[in-house]
Amino acid sequence: MSRKQLYSRTSAYIINALVPVIILVIFQIFPIIKLITDGLDSDSILFFKLIFIAETVLLLVYRKYLLDILLKDTEVFYGKVLSFKRLPGTRAQDSLETCRFELTVENENSSRKFIIFPEPLKQLYHTDILIQTMMNCVVHFEYLKRTKCVVSIIYIEAENTPLSKKQLTKKERQLHQKKEILKRTIKKQQ
Numbered sequence: 001m002s003r004k005q006l007y008s009r010t011s012a013y014i015i016n017a018l019v020p021v022i023i024l025v026i027f028q029i030f031p032i033i034k035l036i037t038d039g040l041d042s043d044s045i046l047f048f049k050l051i052f053i054a055e056t057v058l059l060l061v062y063r064k065y066l067l068d069i070l071l072k073d074t075e076v077f078y079g080k081v082l083s084f085k086r087l088p089g090t091r092a093q094d095s096l097e098t099c100r101f102e103l104t105v106e107n108e109n110s111s112r113k114f115i116i117f118p119e120p121l122k123q124l125y126h127t128d129i130l131i132q133t134m135m136n137c138v139v140h141f142e143y144l145k146r147t148k149c150v151v152s153i154i155y156i157e158a159e160n161t162p163l164s165k166k167q168l169t170k171k172e173r174q175l176h177q178k179k180e181i182l183k184r185t186i187k188k189q190q
Helices: 003-037 042-061 063-071 118-125 130-134 170-189
Strands: 074-086 101-106 111-116 138-144 150-157
Touching (some): 003 063, 003 118, 003 150, 042 063, 063 138, 074 111, 111 150, 118 150, 130 150
Antiparallel strands (some): 074 138, 138 150
8 A cells, every 4th residue: 555545544643733744844944044045043043943843742743653654564453343432632633534433343362442534434435334334343454553543444244234245455355365364374383
């Protein structure tokens, strides 16, 4: 999956940082212009350092997400969906396009929590019943390794669902097949 696809499916994760980053980049242009025209004085250097510190803090806060996008780190997980609840957020995260949900999934090994953004997935799979379909079903999906954001749903094991009869893309089908082969080899070794 490309970085563009990963970002477009999980951009709501970083929406709170976009406005400060844009403002900081704009304010960073002023000391550069002053350096080119007049040279820097002590006030401009201090201002430049404060902007740099603010950018560093934002990078540290969102480093897991940025690493996932840059390295394209995704993993496949499957399990039964136990709960699906909306996470509280800021005003920017409360709109329909950026709302996020916590998905609790349990397989034979453990129970894990993931963040899912249903609106980009609804647009991708052209269905409005994605959330209702996943409850109490076994779901195979791909997620970002560090931030646990779901980026694609590979397969839903339930009857009469839009995604149960087909696997979505060739790459996702290959990932599913690799996972099944790995699962069989682990069972054989035991």
